[in-house]
Amino acid sequence: MGVVSETTRQSTVRDRLLAAAVEKLEASGPEALQARPLAADIGASTMAVYTHFGGMPQLLDEVTREGFARFDAELARVPRSDDTIADLLALGIAYRQFALDNPQLYRLMFGLTTPGTRRAKERDLTTEGSPTSVSEGISAFNHLVDAVTRAAESGRIQAEDPVAVAGQIWSAAHGYVLLEITGVFGHEGHGLVRTLQPLIINLLVGLGDTREGIEASLATVFDAGGAARRRSPERR
Amino acid sequence: MGVVSETTRQSTVRDRLLAAAVEKLEASGPEALQARPLAADIGASTMAVYTHFGGMPQLLDEVTREGFARFDAELARVPRSDDTIADLLALGIAYRQFALDNPQLYRLMFGLTTPGTRRAKERDLTTEGSPTSVSEGISAFNHLVDAVTRAAESGRIQAEDPVAVAGQIWSAAHGYVLLEITGVFGHEGHGLVRTLQPLIINLLVGLGDTREGIEASLATVFDAGGAARRRSPERR
DNA sequence: TACCTGTGAATAACAACGTTATGGGAGGAC
DNA sequence: GTCCTCCCATAACGTTGTTATTCACAGGTA
Numbered sequence: 001m002g003v004v005s006e007t008t009r010q011s012t013v014r015d016r017l018l019a020a021a022v023e024k025l026e027a028s029g030p031e032a033l034q035a036r037p038l039a040a041d042i043g044a045s046t047m048a049v050y051t052h053f054g055g056m057p058q059l060l061d062e063v064t065r066e067g068f069a070r071f072d073a074e075l076a077r078v079p080r081s082d083d084t085i086a087d088l089l090a091l092g093i094a095y096r097q098f099a100l101d102n103p104q105l106y107r108l109m110f111g112l113t114t115p116g117t118r119r120a121k122e123r124d125l126t127t128e129g130s131p132t133s134v135s136e137g138i139s140a141f142n143h144l145v146d147a148v149t150r151a152a153e154s155g156r157i158q159a160e161d162p163v164a165v166a167g168q169i170w171s172a173a174h175g176y177v178l179l180e181i182t183g184v185f186g187h188e189g190h191g192l193v194r195t196l197q198p199l200i201i202n203l204l205v206g207l208g209d210t211r212e213g214i215e216a217s218l219a220t221v222f223d224a225g226g227a228a229r230r231r232s233p234e235r236r
Numbered sequence: 237m238g239v240v241s242e243t244t245r246q247s248t249v250r251d252r253l254l255a256a257a258v259e260k261l262e263a264s265g266p267e268a269l270q271a272r273p274l275a276a277d278i279g280a281s282t283m284a285v286y287t288h289f290g291g292m293p294q295l296l297d298e299v300t301r302e303g304f305a306r307f308d309a310e311l312a313r314v315p316r317s318d319d320t321i322a323d324l325l326a327l328g329i330a331y332r333q334f335a336l337d338n339p340q341l342y343r344l345m346f347g348l349t350t351p352g353t354r355r356a357k358e359r360d361l362t363t364e365g366s367p368t369s370v371s372e373g374i375s376a377f378n379h380l381v382d383a384v385t386r387a388a389e390s391g392r393i394q395a396e397d398p399v400a401v402a403g404q405i406w407s408a409a410h411g412y413v414l415l416e417i418t419g420v421f422g423h424e425g426h427g428l429v430r431t432l433q434p435l436i437i438n439l440l441v442g443l444g445d446t447r448e449g450i451e452a453s454l455a456t457v458f459d460a461g462g463a464a465r466r467r468s469p470e471r472r
Numbered sequence: 473t474a475c476c477t478g479t480g481a482a483t484a485a486c487a488a489c490g491t492t493a494t495g496g497g498a499g500g501a502c
Numbered sequence: 503g504t505c506c507t508c509c510c511a512t513a514a515c516g517t518t519g520t521t522a523t524t525c526a527c528a529g530g531t532a
Contacts, residue, residue, distance in 0.1 A: 013509085035490060045511050046490085052509095056490065107348060111418050161430070167421065168435040175411020182347050185403065194397070199404040202442025203435070249480090271519060281482050282519085288480095292519065 014052040016042045021063050025104045033060065060108070067105040068136030074098045075143040084151040085209060086217035091147050092173055092200055093221065096192070099177040106181070109137070110174070144170055157207040165207065172199055250288040252278045257299050261340050266349045269296065296344070303341040304372030310334045311379040320387040321445060322453035327383050328409055328436055329457065332428070335413040342417070345373070346410070380406055393443040401443065408435055 020041045024032050035049045035056055042048075053059040078094045080087050099106040145166040152159035159165040176196045185191025201214050256277045260268050271285045271292055278284075289295040314330045316323050335342040343349045381402040388395035395401040412432045421427025433454070440450050 034488090036488080047492095047510055047512090050491075110414070164430045164434065167415075167427075167431040168438065171412035171415055171431060171435055172408045172439075173411065174415060175409065175413075176407035177411075178346070178348070178414065179403075179407055179410060191403075194400045195403040195407060198400065199407055199439070202404065203408075203438050204442070206438025206441035270517090272517085283481055283483090283521095286520075 013042065013044055013048050017044070017048060017052060017059070018062055018066060021059060022066055022105065025063060025108065026102055029104060030108060033063075063105075064109055065136055067102070067109040068140055070102075070105075071098055071109065072136055072140040072143070075140055078143070080150070083217050083220060084147070084154040085156050085204065085214055086220050088147045088151055088169075088204075089200065089214075089218050090221050091144060092169070092196075095173050096177055096180075096196065099181060103181045106177070141166065141170065156209045156213065157204060159207065169200070169203065172203055249278065249280055249284050253280070253284060253288060253295070254298055254302060257295060258302055258341065261299060261344065262338055265340060266344060269299075299341075300345055301372055303338070303345040304376055306338075306341075307334055307345065308372055308376040308379070311376055314379070316386070319453050319456060320383070320390040321392050321440065321450055322456045324383045324387055324405075324440075325436065325450075325454050326457050327380060328405070328432075331409050332413055332416075332432065335417060339417045342413070348414075377402065377406065392445045392449065393440060395443065405436070405439065408439055 017038065020038055021033055024038065024041065033056070035046050038059075039046045039048050049056065049059060053062060075091060075094055075098075078087070078090050145162055148157075148159055148166045148169065149162040151157050152162060152165075157165075173196075176191070176199060179185060180191045180196075185195060197218070201211065201218075204214050205211055253274065256274055257269055260274065260277070269292070271282050274295075275282045275284050285292065285295060289298060311327060311330055311334075314323070314326050340349070381398055384393075384395055384402045384405065385398040387393050388398060388401075393401075409432075412427070412435060415421060416427045416432075421431060437447065437450050437454075441447055
């Protein structure tokens, strides 16, 4: 389980098909995920989709699962430090970065997109995140729950119910990111400094931390590497 | 402009087609919006879609526009009182209620769903909210900006840039509502009291109001009518 | 009344999609 | 060698969005 063709030595037809689907999704949108063009991309016939996946819906489920695996891996790369609020902010930045780097994948992951596969078997909204991808989604969410728990334990914020608090932060980040993806915040950067940063700061203030403390933690996040990503515990 | 067949006396083919599309979207999902079944529903031939709309994409644009018009009308029904924070909370409740009552329409409005129309002409993400529906969307958003502006003028919160603050609240509500629609918060009601209410309260605390004041305002909102909707400015 | 014009709708056809049935060919088991 | 079992290519079927063609009918003019 994990990133495409991580275990297999040579690319199998199935792996190449899945990789081509992920790439094509981001390049041309969900409606471009069609059986015939996809198979043609890897030099195979349409039947490959059915022998390896069973059909387009199952292939899309695998794309979703792959997306959650990548998302999980990306969030796992965010380091942990003594500054629990800085860690939380870094997690939020990584969250946004992944969504901005993979907008189509992000929307597909959260069941917000219904690709061409029109003969889909009446997907239910509540079960849309296909069962196979649920575990990966929970794993990604747990990074946030852990960060909230540690922030609460450090005394910076109050979180009797860390899962509920993580749900609040998740809602805020999810909503912001989707609005930014759809372009409502205009050109690059304005949304981040005018909306996401104040939103998270205000939320953390409401959760008990001080504005000064948050801004100090935010400064350390941006100090460490310019691109707002601290790759390893020690400074590079 | 507005709700379907608001001006025309007798239902035209176009109006019936649009109304059937909106109804069918909510009943059977975006992939059910197909030219032939839709035309058959109103007893017409497929050509009606093309003579009146030009094609399925344009019909979907009209559905989106209609959705924003209804959303705007629903938000406009939220009354204004002396308690500006209560008004803001009531607006949030109405926002959530509309999304929960019309989940498919809500997702289509925000470009988060890509219905069957597979031959779509390469929609761009940034321009996905079709131009015709932009004005209605802005109108709906302005209700929130107004409420924030009034709350700032009343001194309850600090909002130097009301549009930016409205964007923060919008992000939080949008993200929560989408997560609730996809079912991540479990069964009815838990998400609201465990996530949305604390989220908005914490955010408003971060914006300068006191927790006690917010909870008092929230109580007045729920007092006035049980269903959390105050129909007229004066208390009933 | 007779005639022209234009708009709207039905019929039929076309290309492309997801899917399924059929058949062939490569690689191991005995 | 012979058989068995997967994969995969080919071809077909039903359905989709779309377009071309044709027809019907309402309204104005002589």
